[in-house]
Amino acid sequence: MPKFISNNKVYYTPVEYVLSKVGGTYKMPLLWRLKDQGKRFSELKNSFERISDRMLSKSLKELVDDQFLAKKVFAEIPVRVEYHITEKGKRAIPIISSLRDYGFQLINEDGIQIEP
Amino acid sequence: MPKFISNNKVYYTPVEYVLSKVGGTYKMPLLWRLKDQGKRFSELKNSFERISDRMLSKSLKELVDDQFLAKKVFAEIPVRVEYHITEKGKRAIPIISSLRDYGFQLINEDGIQIEP
DNA sequence: CCGTATCCAACATGATACTG
DNA sequence: CAGTATCATGTTGGATACGG
Secondary structure, three states, rough: OOOOOEOOOOOOOOOHHHHHHHOOHHHHHHHHHOOOOEEEEEHHHHHHHOOOOHHHHHHHHHHOOOOOOEEEOOOOOEEEEEEOOOHHHHHHHHHHHHHHHHHHHHHHHHOOOOOO | OOOEOOOOEOOHHHHHHHHHHHHHOOOHHHHHOOOOOEEEHHHHHHHHHOHHHHHHHHHHHHHHHOOOEEEEEOOOOOOOEEEOOOOHHOOHHHHHHHHHHHHHHHHHHHOOEOOO
């Protein structure tokens, strides 16, 4: 089996590595929302029914640190901040797209009702 | 935004739902190892460099409960148990395949050494 | 407006020992 | 051989309050 070391952490499968970067509850949904245009912190916040400031901030920060997103700060008052997808981030979009499709398929197979 | 309810838990995105079923460290790697032939508990255990009995058992059980895998027990002494992928499980394989490919791509982009 | 700090609950994972 | 039980630890995410 392969074995990768990054930031003093050991990964044993490529899937494990991917999920460490874009896994979790919000990261892929965030990239998906930003695939076509940049958005502000508040826009992103409002696009989820629930999400704490803390998790939105933390998820965005990690995506920026890992260069999936870029952050642009406008020195206005009050300050305006925009997040944009990067070239690296764009390469994740086809994967997220097929995961989404598969998600809807699973939800269907499992007979789950989607609420309006 | 959509909203799904399953087993008294609320999911807000299809990605979140998928990851609740096949996310985590071992589930997709397990499905991947079983895509072509059935394998025994001990074979699966040996195919990971590290994995506790507990996590292997737990992951397999959940995949069986969710019908991604089927379990076959042979009444031999000592007992032999085989895990096989189901039709439902097979539908996850293309997704796992592209996630794996993307994983290797990311590992490459990030300049990570793969140890032998 | 866009966050960070703090505290806390829930869950994921690991180590070890034990059993049909 | 194929697990389960128990205990310990780390990580994830939520709630709330506060700050530039």
